[in-house]
Amino acid sequence: MKRLHALIALLCITTSASCFANPTNAPSQGDDRGRPVLQLTGNKVELNHGRPTLRGRNPEEMIQPGQVWRLGANDPTTLSTQGNLKFGDKVIPAGTYVLQVKLVQPKKWNLLIQSEAGSVVAEVPFTLQTMEKPVEALTITLEKKDNGGRMVVQWGTLALEVDFQAIA
Numbered sequence: 001m002k003r004l005h006a007l008i009a010l011l012c013i014t015t016s017a018s019c020f021a022n023p024t025n026a027p028s029q030g031d032d033r034g035r036p037v038l039q040l041t042g043n044k045v046e047l048n049h050g051r052p053t054l055r056g057r058n059p060e061e062m063i064q065p066g067q068v069w070r071l072g073a074n075d076p077t078t079l080s081t082q083g084n085l086k087f088g089d090k091v092i093p094a095g096t097y098v099l100q101v102k103l104v105q106p107k108k109w110n111l112l113i114q115s116e117a118g119s120v121v122a123e124v125p126f127t128l129q130t131m132e133k134p135v136e137a138l139t140i141t142l143e144k145k146d147n148g149g150r151m152v153v154q155w156g157t158l159a160l161e162v163d164f165q166a167i168a
Contacts, residue, residue, distance in 0.1 A: 033075075038142035038149050040166040043083035045149060047099075050074045051137045052155075059156045068112065069101045071153070072138060079113065086148075086165045087113065090122035097121060101153070101160065111151075111162050129159035 038045045050073030063069050071077045080096045092113055100112040102123070109126040135154040143150050148165035 032137070034138075034140055036140060036142040038144065040083075040144075040149055043081060043085075043094075043166040045082075045085065045142060045166075046080045047077065047140055047142060047151070048075075048080075049077035049099075049138070049140050051139070053137045054134065054156055057156075059158055063103045065103050065105045067103055069103070071099050071101045071140075077140070084167045086167050087111070087122055087124040087162060090124055091167065092122060101126075109160050111160075124162055126153075126160035126162050129161065131157045131159050133157075 032051045034049045034051055036047050052073040077099045078096055079099050081094055083094050085092045096116060098114045098116060100114065102110045102112055104110055107128055109128060110123050111126055112120055113122040114120050134156045138155045141152045145163055148163060150161055150163050153160040
């Protein structure tokens, strides 16, 4: 009986200590969010997105042409930029936006950039790539490309890419 009490006490202490040991900027258990950041000439670009897992599903079968996909899980996927960005011919002013994806038709995907109130600020086409090895958890990355950046969305065998530029 004493061993059981000691084990319970040890578990309580270990659990409490792990709660306080987690730095505020690190994801805690159950907080599986991606937070890529890209610095473009004085303009910090950040994403915050949920990372759902496939669990045997196929994203291309889950979304039908004409449907909008919320791009992530739980809280909305957001893009924050300290300066203006240009996606294709669309200028996005500095601020925070909600990102979604629209399957226009098979193999044709668009990025929807929306105000936090829900109105579409821009709709820009993605370039579609197909990967041989599927990605289990939704992954969005930001990377440098030429004088700008590229957003890459990977899930299953889908890789959706869109380029952008920082503008004054």
